[in-house]
Amino acid sequence: MTGILHGLAMLRGLWAVAAALLVGAGLIVAAGADPIEAYLALFEGAFVDYWGLASTLTKACPLILCGLAVALPLRAGLFNIGAEGQLYMGALAGTLVALLVPGLPGPVHILLCVLAGAAGGALWALIPALLRAYQNVNELITTLLLNFVALHFTGFIVSGPLEEPGAPYPYSPEIPVSTMLPVLLPRTDAHIGLVVAVVLAIVIFLAFRRSTAGRSLAIIGQNVQAARYAGIPVRRTMIVAFLVAGAMAGMAGIFEVLGFRFRLFHAFSPGYGYDGIVVAFLAGLSPLLTVVSGLFLAGLRSGAGALQRAVGVETTVVEAIQGLVILFVAVGLAVQIRNATRSKAMPPAAEPAADEPRP
Amino acid sequence: MIDLLTNPSALVEFLSTCLRLSVPLVFAALGGVLCERSGVFNIALEGMILAGAFGAAVGAFLSGGPAGGLAVGILCGMAIGAVLAVLGISLRANQIVVGIALNLFVLSITAYLARIVFGGQANTMRLNGFEHTPVPLLSDLPIIGKPLFGQDPLVVVMLVTVGAVWFLLFRTRFGLAVRAVGEAPGAVDTAGLSVTGLRYACVLGSGALAAMGGCYLVLSQIYLFSEDMSAGKGFIALAAVILGRWHPVGAFLACLLFGLFDALQLRLQFTNPDVPHEFFTMLPYLVTLVALVGLVGRPTPPRAIGRPYRREGD
Numbered sequence: 001m002t003g004i005l006h007g008l009a010m011l012r013g014l015w016a017v018a019a020a021l022l023v024g025a026g027l028i029v030a031a032g033a034d035p036i037e038a039y040l041a042l043f044e045g046a047f048v049d050y051w052g053l054a055s056t057l058t059k060a061c062p063l064i065l066c067g068l069a070v071a072l073p074l075r076a077g078l079f080n081i082g083a084e085g086q087l088y089m090g091a092l093a094g095t096l097v098a099l100l101v102p103g104l105p106g107p108v109h110i111l112l113c114v115l116a117g118a119a120g121g122a123l124w125a126l127i128p129a130l131l132r133a134y135q136n137v138n139e140l141i142t143t144l145l146l147n148f149v150a151l152h153f154t155g156f157i158v159s160g161p162l163e164e165p166g167a168p169y170p171y172s173p174e175i176p177v178s179t180m181l182p183v184l185l186p187r188t189d190a191h192i193g194l195v196v197a198v199v200l201a202i203v204i205f206l207a208f209r210r211s212t213a214g215r216s217l218a219i220i221g222q223n224v225q226a227a228r229y230a231g232i233p234v235r236r237t238m239i240v241a242f243l244v245a246g247a248m249a250g251m252a253g254i255f256e257v258l259g260f261r262f263r264l265f266h267a268f269s270p271g272y273g274y275d276g277i278v279v280a281f282l283a284g285l286s287p288l289l290t291v292v293s294g295l296f297l298a299g300l301r302s303g304a305g306a307l308q309r310a311v312g313v314e315t316t317v318v319e320a321i322q323g324l325v326i327l328f329v330a331v332g333l334a335v336q337i338r339n340a341t342r343s344k345a346m347p348p349a350a351e352p353a354a355d356e357p358r359p
Numbered sequence: 360m361i362d363l364l365t366n367p368s369a370l371v372e373f374l375s376t377c378l379r380l381s382v383p384l385v386f387a388a389l390g391g392v393l394c395e396r397s398g399v400f401n402i403a404l405e406g407m408i409l410a411g412a413f414g415a416a417v418g419a420f421l422s423g424g425p426a427g428g429l430a431v432g433i434l435c436g437m438a439i440g441a442v443l444a445v446l447g448i449s450l451r452a453n454q455i456v457v458g459i460a461l462n463l464f465v466l467s468i469t470a471y472l473a474r475i476v477f478g479g480q481a482n483t484m485r486l487n488g489f490e491h492t493p494v495p496l497l498s499d500l501p502i503i504g505k506p507l508f509g510q511d512p513l514v515v516v517m518l519v520t521v522g523a524v525w526f527l528l529f530r531t532r533f534g535l536a537v538r539a540v541g542e543a544p545g546a547v548d549t550a551g552l553s554v555t556g557l558r559y560a561c562v563l564g565s566g567a568l569a570a571m572g573g574c575y576l577v578l579s580q581i582y583l584f585s586e587d588m589s590a591g592k593g594f595i596a597l598a599a600v601i602l603g604r605w606h607p608v609g610a611f612l613a614c615l616l617f618g619l620f621d622a623l624q625l626r627l628q629f630t631n632p633d634v635p636h637e638f639f640t641m642l643p644y645l646v647t648l649v650a651l652v653g654l655v656g657r658p659t660p661p662r663a664i665g666r667p668y669r670r671e672g673d
Contacts, residue, residue, distance in 0.1 A: 031475060079455060137651055138601070140402065140455065144594045145651075148644040155637035170635070266637075277459055316471040323467030327442075330460040333452055 012332045013282045013293065020324035027320055033311035042318070045306020046299035054188030055302035056295065058260055061193040062087070062269075064294035065252035066276025068197075068204060069121075069245040071285045073139075075208070076220040076241050082128060082143025083249040084273025085150030086121035090250020091257050092154045093120025095264040098175040098257070099162070106178035113179055114196075114254055121250015122243045124150060129242035133235040139242075147273065155266040162264070170266035181259035191259030193251075198291055200248065205287040217241055249273060270301075278326045281333075297322060367502065373622060374506040378514060379580065381618030383408060383589075385517050386572035387596035388603065388610040389524050390565035396528060396605055397561035398541035398663040402458025403443050404569045405593025406465035410435040411570025413469040415577040416584035417476055419486040425578045428486070432577070436570020437563050439465060444562040448555055451667035462593070470586045482585065488578040489513060511579045513571070520568070524607040537561055541661030544668040554668045569593065591644070598647045601658050613650075620646045 025035035045052045069083040094117030101112065128142040159170035181191040208214035216232040227234055252272060257264055279297055283289035300322060304315035362369045387404045394401040411432040418431025439461055447454040477484065489511040498509040508515060528534040536557055540547045544554045572592065577584055595617055602616075603609025624639040631639075 027471065079459075081459070131652060135652060141594060141598050141601070141651065142648060144591070145598065145644050145648050148591050149641050149648070152637040152641040152644075156635050156641070159635040159637060170637075274463065278463065281456070281460075314471065314474045316467070316474060319467035320471040323464035326460040327464045330446060330452055330457045331450075333456060 016325055016328035016332050019328040020321050023324050024321035027317055028313050031313045033313045038307050038311045038313060041310030042303035042307040046303030052302055054185045054190040056298045057190040057194050059298035059301050060295045061197050061255055062252035062272040063275055063279050063298050064197040064291055065248045066272050067279030067290040067294050069249040070276045070280035071290060072245045073241045074285055076217045076238055079140045080143055080245050081140055082146050083276045085147035086124045086246045086249035087253035087269055087273050088150040088154045089124040090117035090121035091253030091264055093117055094254030095172055095257050098179045109179050113258060117250045117254025118247035122246040125242045125246025129239045133238050158264050158266050172264040174262050179258055189260050193255030193259045201287045201291050278322060281326060281329045371505050376622040377618040378506045380621040381614045382514060382517050382575045383572035383592050384596050384614040384617055385611055387569040387593055388599040388614050389520060389607055390568035391596055391600040392605055392607050392610050393561050394565035395664055396541045396661055397537045397558045398661055399447060399558055399562055400454040400665040401565055402455055403439060403461040404596050405589055406462040407436045407439050407566050407569035408573040408589040408593050409465050409469055410439045411573025412577045412588055413584055415574040424487050425489045428578050429574050432574040433567045433570050436566040440563045440566025444559045448558050454665050466587055473584055485582045488582050513575045513579050521607055521611045541663055544663050595647055598651055602650055604658055617643055617647060
């Protein structure tokens with residue numbers, strides 16, 4: 001049964017991608033270039049070329065993790081638009097551990113950093129979760145606003161207390177060599193964070209299917225009243241979903257520091273947290289498909305340079321294509337909801353949970 | 360800070376800054392009030408502001424004046440509203456999902472198109488915007504005269520729009536129907552009015568209003584278009600809609616509050632050069648959050664918000 005649902009989600013995703021690429025071709029033509037040549041260059045630059053593939057894998061790690069951070073609470077009808085902020089707070093917490101805890105053997109130190117990163121993201125996500133569960137404050141707006149707070153807060157930390165002396169741009173000192181992540185492909189940036197992201201996607205997939213918590217989440221997403229009747233602790237499940245989501249995004253942040261940048265830079269994320277929304281919707285909220293859609297969006301980003309070199313179209317065209325993808329996914333959802341009265345893969349709306357009474 | 364109380368000209372300057380920073384928020388929040396009162400979630404305010412800003416820049420660039428900019432900007436905002444309306448009202452897609460999609464879409468497409476339209480001069484050009492045109496007599500009022508009436512025409516337009524939206528919603532038959540459609544669309548349908556028509560009108564209107572906020576950014580403040588120049592203003596406006604309890608005047612006051620704190624943090628940046636400025640940039644967002652959480656009593660949104668209308672048996 002789930003196999004069929006996955007198939008459907010995949011088809012819808014493919015349809016949206018195809019439509020987006022088609023309109024994108026129009027944009028490329030408008031800029032006076034050959035779209036087929038452009039797309040071939042994009043594909044080669046993203047998946048065939050050794051360095052390009054490495055760059056795709058590097059970018060896929062945060063994209064998959066942020067996709068999971070969006071998909072998980074949305075199963076319960078909760079919108080986590082705050083992956084970007086959780087990513088920054090995770091990166092900050094993990095970097096602090098990397099810089100300030102001395103004298104540990106490398107693997108232990110790395111593990112500690114990653115745990116700190118997950119904790120940082122989870123704690124940042126706990127704020128909107130508690131506000132939502134106990135004060136019924138709309139999580140959409142709180143997570144959004146907290147993104148800006150987290151961005152400026154990490155900016156403040158690396159341009160003040162944690163600034164590298166004499167740095168031309170706000171960033172922290174370099175992390176110890178022993179805390180840098182091992183690489184997947186020799187002589188590239190592709191680090192093992194991607195493996196962790198894929199494993200986590202599988203774990204969450206299994207948790208959705210097998211565990212009580214995963215089932216409860218889906219039931220809350222379908223009908224809060226029914227969930228409460230069934231004795232599901234609605235508030236606790238919602239909070240746990242947000243904590244796990246925050247931990248995912250936090251890990252995305254710390255992996256980016258430990259595996260790729262080796263310093264905490266001000267405003268280092270090119271919007272991975274927001275791209276996570278695209279990843280999650282493109283995957284139809286399926287954790288396994290998150291890996292596929294994460295790799296696809298990463299490929300778009302890393303092949304953009306090759307596309308520009310080949311046909312001279314601005315790299316921002318891939319961002320436009322990405323924007324088109326999510327728009328067409330939304331259109332696809334609309335058509336699907338209209339045809340079938342009820343979507344199983346996607347909760348109908350966020351508002352059922354809003355009936356939660358105040359204490 | 361003390362000089363604000365002792366020096367009237369510093370106070371006038373400070374209030375003017377407050378108001379300038381509030382204008383885009385106020386336009387967007389008014390759009391939000393109109394849209395949500397009719398029962399449609401509008402997360403796309405951010406994208407509408409940005410689309411308005413982009414349109415304003417293109418219009419002013421091509422026509423050489425602010426009037427053309429304003430017209431094209433408003434059209435761009437309404438285009439985003441039209442997409443939201445078709446998907447969220449007619450096709451009954453989840454309005455939050457559509458809104459998020461639109462925000463991401465506008466962000467990326469304007470970045471791409473701006474490079475094509477403006478080319479290399481994107482960051483150096485200076486578009487022809489609105490001039491400061493003080494309103495006679497009113498701008499001579501003590502203290503509030505210059506901030507309210509001594510700036511450019513869009514500030515006055517904003518003040519008028521606050522009143523106009525209030526009048527429209529609470530003093531006209533159309534407004535009564537809009538408020539009814541946000542609470543009980545079934546009853547409106549029974550009364551023979553078009554639920555879809557009313558909601559379309561409000562969503563398009565909200566696109567036009569939010570876009571005017573974007574026009575103000577380009578035509579009165581920055582005089583060029585830059586990527587992501589809306590920078591979260593749509594989301595603050597969204598919070599202002601809730602804080603203002605879905606009332607135009609309430610939302611206006613909430614926006615002024617944020618403008619006040621934004622002006623305050625700019626001043627604090629200026630007077631504390633050794634503290635990294637990011638520390639103060641956080642302030643308006645934090646205040647917004649605290650205000651949302653600390654809101655006395657429970658805000659009650661329009662009852663039918665976010666629920667696409669489906670006639671029984673349809």
